[in-house]
Amino acid sequence: MSDILTKIIPHLQYQMIVRQFSQPIWERFVDEAYLSGLWNPAAGKTVDDYKEIVWMNPARGHIHPVQEISACVEAIRAGITSRKRVAAALGENAEGIDAENARDQRARDLGLQYATYPALEGMNFQSVLQASEIEDAQEFGGNRRANSAAFRQCMRTEKRVYEPSKYNG
Structure with missing residues (x-):
């Protein structure tokens, strides 16, 4: 519904x-x-x-931001939609985003570095997306053993500490 x-x-x-x-x-x-x-x-x-x-309609909030942004990226790559439409759906405009990105590039060219989220540098967002999907499947049903095994594999590829009691409860 x-x-x-x-x-x-x-x-x-x-x-x-x-x-x-x-x-x-x-x-x-x-x-x-x-x-x-x-x-x-x-x-x-x-x-x-x-x-x-x-x-433009007002932007709606995200339920699963990583999954939704990944879906938008794939839709743009597949030619199903455009950056302009995705930006509009997020309450932004593509021209403004491009201008901001150009200013950011100018800062990088000048040697300025902003460590906004240093913990995220080098992170494999695909494995984060997979882990998020697995958590959703566990929360809403599905094969928990298969999901747990896949989740452990994602955690191993990210070199993070895996706590079995946290996910196999």
């Missing part, structure tokens, strides 16, 4: 709020600003060009 609601609610938001409320108000605002002489379009543009805008 919640999966259906997750798909329907953004559709309803767009159809009802954006198309019937927000877009007409925006178009009227642009027309009024132009007709009253308070604003003029840039050279080579028309008033109608400013009426075509992109409306």
